Amino acid sequence: MTKDQVIEYLKEKDIDKIKFAFADIDGVLRGKIIHKQKFIDGLQDGYGFCDVVFGWDSSDVCYDNTTITGWHTGYPDRPCRIDLDTFRTVPWEDDIPFFLADFSKAGGSDLHTCPRSLLKKIVAQSQEMGYHAEFAQEFEWFNFCETAKTLQEKSFTKIETMTPGMFGYSVLRTSQQSGYYYDLFNLLQKFDVTLEGLHTETGPGVYEAAILHDEVLRAADKAVLFKTAVKEIANRHGIMASFMAKWIDTLPGCSGHIHQSLWTKDKSKNLFYNAGDAHDMSETMKHYLAGQLYCLPHVLAMYAPTVNSYKRLVEGAWAPTTITWGFDNRTAALRVLHPSEKYTRLETRIPGSDTNPYLAIAAALASGLYGIKNKLPLDIAPTIGSGYQDTKNGKLRPNLYEAATDMQQSAIAKELFGEGFVEHFTQTRLWEWKQFAKHVTDWELKRYFEII
Structure with missing residues (x-):
């Protein structure tokens, strides 16, 4: 919608407030409700938003190892801009108008720590190369009969899943929670986050949803909105949805796989397809695939951004461990x-459900385009059988510290995303590792408290 169309919509519907949000470095939506006049006044030059949202972690603890903002800057406001193309209404909140925002500027001087602005830069490169990138992300997540209060009271122990047993693709299990199940599908469609499919996965209380594919930026927007929307819809049914990559060691983790293809700008031809090839793969697709394989060690932290991500990337758990x-x-x-x-x-x-979709999708697209630009040959043979045993091209790093350190030192990562982003992002990941490393776990207490 244009500016005039949005203003006319607010007038016709007698709407006096709107809601907007943006994704921080962890993919957490941060935002607020503002009066319609403030919304209209800021459409040209943006809205001031405290830049602490890029200066603290997912628990609102301020970083001490980043430079973008901090006590040394006084945490000032920075201008964020609402993208009118993201307009939708929230059907479970009285159809309040909702928009996504980012920290980009009309002149192109974007805030290098803003995930959506980073993806927009990669998308622009793709368009300059003559491509329309089509993407979709799918998510698995666990559902629990819990609330934020009960989890605190139970110290995150004896957590009750929504249903017992494994039951992947079960029609019975979804019928037992049909109100929630159909609300997910129907309300998300009204929210312009249409699902291609929704079903149970193997594990107690696990659902999997595939979002219908779209142009890459819109696909990332929908993936970001999906995670928060699911949490909000679940809450209305007395359910807590968790997108942790691996909440317990005895069950499979939760994936966030990314599907992608490149098309002509008019979307008339899939440039990954070649009927003359034995496997229907075009040279463009082979270069793209080679780029992702080559860049994978340099961008792994964008696919697996939390300490917990690497608990999912283990053998025999439906997640990869090798390149x-x-x-x-x-x-x-x-x-x-x-x-x-x-x-x-x-x-x-590689991505789990704990990814920031903007960053995971930016990593995938930028890596693929790198392969095309440099005409990288696909000289790694396809894996036949178990990928867990195919280690000839290397294994994925086993933890966030090693992945983040590799990226911090990588000239490839800096070429793909710029030094400013790489430095900030990797410092936030190293901060995450530092918080984990100083924490005494239940495992340590049980193992060492009495016997050592």
Whole structure:
């Protein structure tokens, strides 16, 4: 919608407030409700927002190792801009108008720590190369019969899942929570986050949803909105939804796989498809795939951004551990799918459901474009059988500290995303590791308290 159309909509519907939000470095939506006049007044030059949102972690503890903001700057306001193209209404909140924002500027001087602004920069590069990038992210998550209060009272122990048993693809299990199940599908569609599919996964109380594919920036917007929307809808049913990558060691983790393809600008031709190839793969797709394989060690922290992410990336748990690719192989890091021209695509399987979609998608697209720009050959053979045993091209780093350190020192990462972003992002990941490393865990207490 244009500025005039939005203003006319507010007038016709007699709406006096709007809601907007943006994603911080962890992908957490931060925002507020503002009066319609403040909204209208800020459409040209933006809205001031305290830049502490890029100076603290997901628990609102201020970083002591970043320079973008801090006590040394006084945590000033920075201008954020609402993207009118993201307009939608929130059907479970009386259809209040909602917009996404980012910290970009009309002149292109974007805040280098802003995830959405970073993705917009990568998308612009893709468009300059003549591509329309089509993406979709899918998510698995656990549902619990808990609230924020009960979890605190129980010290996050004896957590009760929404349903017992494994029951992947169960029709029975979804019928037992049909109100929640159908609210997810129907309300998300009204929220312009249309699902391609929704079902149970293997594990107690686990759902999986595939979001319908879209232009890459819109796809990332929908992925970011999906996670918060699911939490809000779940809460209305007395359910807590968690997108932790691995909440317990005895069950599989939760993925956030990214599907992607490149098309002509008019969207008439899938540039990943070549009927003359034995596996229908074009040279463009091969270069793109080679780029992702080559860049993977340099950007792993963007796919696996939390300490917990690496608990999911273990053998035999439906998540990759090696730098591999294969045809329809769910043990490889990158999975090539070519059922038809329309649906030929690449699935990047490293990301968990705990990813910041803007950053994970930016990593995937930038890495693929790097392969195309540099005409990287696909000289790694596809994995046949178990990707866990195919270590000839290396294994993924086993923890956030090593992944973040690799990225911090990587010339490739700095070429892809700029030194400013790489320095800030990796420092936030190293901060995350530092918080974890100084914490005494239940495992340590049980193992050492009495016997050592």
